[in-house]
Amino acid sequence: MQVQTHVDIHSEWGIVAARQAGRKLAREIGFGSVDQARVTTAISELARNIYLYANKGQIYIEEATSSGKRGIRIIATDEGPGIKDIRKVMEDGYTTSGGLGAGLPGVKRLMDEFKIDSELNEGTTISAIKWLR
């Protein structure tokens, strides 16, 4: 049975808790310090997005396995306003919060796999995986 950590995001405390949980699991899985920092930054950005745009939501962190590979999976989900133009937010140089932060393209770059699903007025779910090399 896989271990899944679940953190509620409704304040900046939640962001820190999610970072902590992510770094811990990344270390346990065997990621080096650079990749630990990358995974943590990705979690941080996803959690901040929830906090800033949806007010509250969840971050799930778990070990991922696929044909002999091991990695870490992050799922960020909220019931916020959703994203109107996903193509636009995935463009480099476009960040609604004023160009600060890595934005979703940054998260995609930090991780190996990235999936986004969003419905207007229903919410957004983003799932990203980083594989151990």
Next chain:
Amino acid sequence: MEKTKLSMYQLYKDMLNTYLDSKSEHALYAAQQFSKEMMEKDMSPEEMVSLHMSVFQEMVPELPEEVVDSFDLLLEVMIGYGLAYREHQSLRDRQRQLESELNVAARMQQALLPEDEIHAPDVDLGVLSVPAGKMSGDYYHYIQDDHGCIGLAVADVIGKGVPAAMCMSMIKYAMDSIPEQRLQPAALLESLNRVVERNIDSNMFITMVYGSYDPRSHRFYYAGAGHEPGFYYSKKTDSFEELTTKGLVLGLSQKVSYKEYVKNVEPGDFFVLLSDGVTECRTEDGFIEREQITDMIRKHIDLPAQEIVNRVYRELEKMQDFELKDDFTLLILRRKV
């Protein structure tokens, strides 16, 4: 990848050793060269910090805990820089892609200009059009019919770059679709105005001058739509005259009529049609005077028309320090002596 990582590791270790031993500028220079190589290999800032730390820890095994831990903080900060660096790379790639698309578009635009030469025993034509950027908002056109009559035009879209260029291609297709009016400048402008008014944005305008020369009667008919006036040179009096025309720019109003003018052309006389990129050429002392253009033309008046336009362009280019602010188009049509 592992192999290069290993050699990077060794290389950096040697460099750091040398520097710690000698504190020499030489070692620092090597580090500068090394950074270029790292960037070529797409090594991110955070990987660089981590490389430094692992090399350093191996060299000095008994590092104080605070030193080791402090690198966690640096690493965290560098992740953000690394992302900015990657974003920069991807934007640079996208810029390259846009540039190559623009090059293709510029070639397509070039293909809209007439290619054939005019074959008329007593006519000498010279034309040069140079865009300020990759694409031009200027357009020129010339054509010869079965009777040897020549139609010519210079047009200028208010605006520059891609939007202006797209607008320009429409003028070309519109002109192709009304061949029967090639020799009637005023009627042609009226038709074009209707097309332009219907098809372009209300904040875009086109100015144009159209002329037609009949070598049998030696008459030159012309009409203009808000365009920069050209010149008529009379050999007999050795003087330039402004080719002033009355008529609204294309695309402003649905129904516009244009006034047609005519000139008798003596041997050695010529017409100069141009875009405002020629006359609004800006130098250190402000805009140049229209008279300066005619002076330049006069200086080369004994040369073939093509040579004249080439030389005028070169002079203006030099006066502007080789930085064109606006698209440049200059056309000269002369009745040979």
